[in-house]
Amino acid sequence: MTAAARAETARLPLTVIADETMRDLDLRTPPGGEPPLAGPGVIQIGSASKTVWSGLRVGWIRARADLVRELRANPLQAQLSPPPLEQLIACELLGDGLAAVLTDRRSRLRAQRDHLAAHLDVLLDGTAGTYDLPDGGLTIRLHLGTATRAADLTARAARHGLALTPGPHFAADRTTLAHHLRLPFTAGPEALTRAVGLLRRCLAEPSL
Incomplete structure (x- = not known):
């Protein structure tokens, strides 16, 4: 606002x-x-x-x-x-020390957000998936495209040790956002790289 x-x-x-x-x-x-x-x-x-x-x-x-x-x-x-x-x-x-804490936290989050976004660009190349780079916060909202349901993808991810939360968990009626994932960028670059690698593997697997 x-x-x-x-x-x-x-x-x-x-x-x-x-x-x-x-x-x-x-x-x-x-x-x-x-x-x-x-x-x-x-x-x-x-x-x-x-x-x-x-x-x-x-x-x-x-x-x-x-x-x-x-x-x-x-x-x-x-x-x-x-x-x-x-x-x-x-x-x-x-x-009095909050300003310095926030400057450091923003810098880290900005770098981690951009790191995740760069890997998502490679992951989504040629697919129906999209996302908007957020101006702030802690997460990127990924739209998977109508062919992939977030609940199915998160179930496959769980079998590979990747914890994801499907979009409907963040919807008021628990039914919309069925093709969205909320991806946090609070982890370090190495962990984010591994997570996107697992996500790529899960996207390549057929739905049960």
Whole structure:
């Protein structure tokens, strides 16, 4: 969303839940300068597991103070709290040193995204498969073409030790995106190369 669209949305007379867990993983060069979506009716969600490291399972909610107090009174809140040590680590990382952490993380993700994309270009040459290079985030969405169902391909991949998740798992109705795969580029180049090699092998196998 543009800065103008964000400002207009924040003024709407309704509660807006803004999942901005990926906003800091902007892989454009340079990253965009769009402000966070913020306002009296905005509940903003963030996560250190996306911004910093997947093993740091600490999330947060930014909202009006009265709403935060109401949410803290919910009995489920205590069950979802991460260990205090992890919270202290997150507080330390989200302080003055966050800019350096994000610069390094963006650089690594950008290189891994481009590495995966280069191998996908070779894999998809002459096939019906397509993808769009994302401007940010952690994954590439691969469209396999109508001849290949993602559920069948992931089953074949599992037999070769490659864990994939078919598109319908990310669809609201669990039926669309039947020919899509979500491919993360969070691994290093060597692991990504091996994964695409296994994917090539699975695509060459007939469906059961």
